[in-house]
Amino acid sequence: MKLTMIIVTASAALFGTAQIAAAADGKAVFEKSCAVCHKMMSPKLEGEKAKWEPILKRGNAALVASVIKGKGAMPPKGGAQADDEVKAAVEYLVTQIK
Secondary structure, three states: OHHHHHHHHHHHHHHHHHHHHHHOOHHHHHHHHOHHHHHHOOOOOOOOHHHHHHHHHOOHHHHHHHHHHOEOOEOHHHHOOOHHHHHHHHHHHHHHHO
């Protein structure tokens, strides 16, 4: 019985770690949840740096909070599943704009 509990606990820990690692991939989250809209709608990821400047001046924390709430046509979390995914996607996006 103890061995079964150890195996179940270890498996759960490994599964949770894999999910956290996947969420940390901002590029993957952006491409899955954000890219389609930010290629078609403003502000676009490419070619609209001037539109991003006032948004980026607020800082990453404010941008993450805004995405989590949703804004205009953007749904809460921009379609991502978790707050850590939003943070990773925002960090990736910021590096692509600058």
